[in-house]
Amino acid sequence: MTARSIEIDREHAALLVVDMQPDFMPGGALQVGEGDRIVEPIAQLVESARFRVLAATQDWHPKGHVSFASSHPGRKPMDTVELYGHPQILWPDHCVQGTPGGELCRGINWNKFQVIIRKATESDCDSYSAFRNNWNAEGKRPPTGLGGYLKERGVREVFICGLARDFCVAWSSEDATAAGFRACIIWDLTRPVNPSSDDAIRRLLVRAGVKVITSDELA
Ligand code: VGL
Ligand code: ZN
Secondary structure, three states, rough: OOOOOOOOHHHHEEEEEEOOOOOOOOOOOOOOOHHHHHHHHHHHHOOOOOOEEEEEEEEOOOOOOOOOOHOOOOOOOOOOEEEOOOEOOEEEEOOOOHHHHHOOOOOOOOHHOOOEEEEOOOOOOOOOOOOOOOOOOOOOOEEEEEEHHHHHHOOOOEEEEEHHHHHHHHHHHHHHHHHOEEEEEEEEEEEEHHHHHHHHHHHHHHHHOEEEEEEHHHH
């Protein structure tokens, strides 16, 4: 099979690198299998200068965050509870503000990024997506501001990679199309929390209008 070649319209293109943080790497508090394997290829993409805008997210929870199992007596990590009428998976404590596990990972030149959005910073609301929080007590999903930032900078197409494929990357990709961007998920530069979700996630994203590509197509 010969790889298709995807033209990047550099002037209107952003790379969005999601939650590349030690707590999501093997050995971290909420480890994602092989999360470390995508650091080097993402670093190369960052160096390649093929995107005018480089954006990233950093999961950045206060201590005692509502998404932590430790905040729900009697619950354990990976349990699901209902929060404001929607399912909320309870996670191990992770990416706590100011802790080493919450830093941006080594191996990627973060100095090149124009914008790094910290998300899930409010105690009572989670945020998987780079563009919007999860539902809050008012039943709303307030924007993070990233969509406005990218639009004001003339971005039309967002290429998305990072962790985790089935949570923050999937939600960010879906919301990117909802916000009016062309969205491409660079599938091989993501890794899932739950590998058995891959087929369902891929179908969900395609249905939402997200283009699923691989990094070799960008070569
Ligand atoms: C994430 C679960 C909880 C992610 C963040 O980055 O995908 N997943 N917080
Ligand atoms: Zn989180």
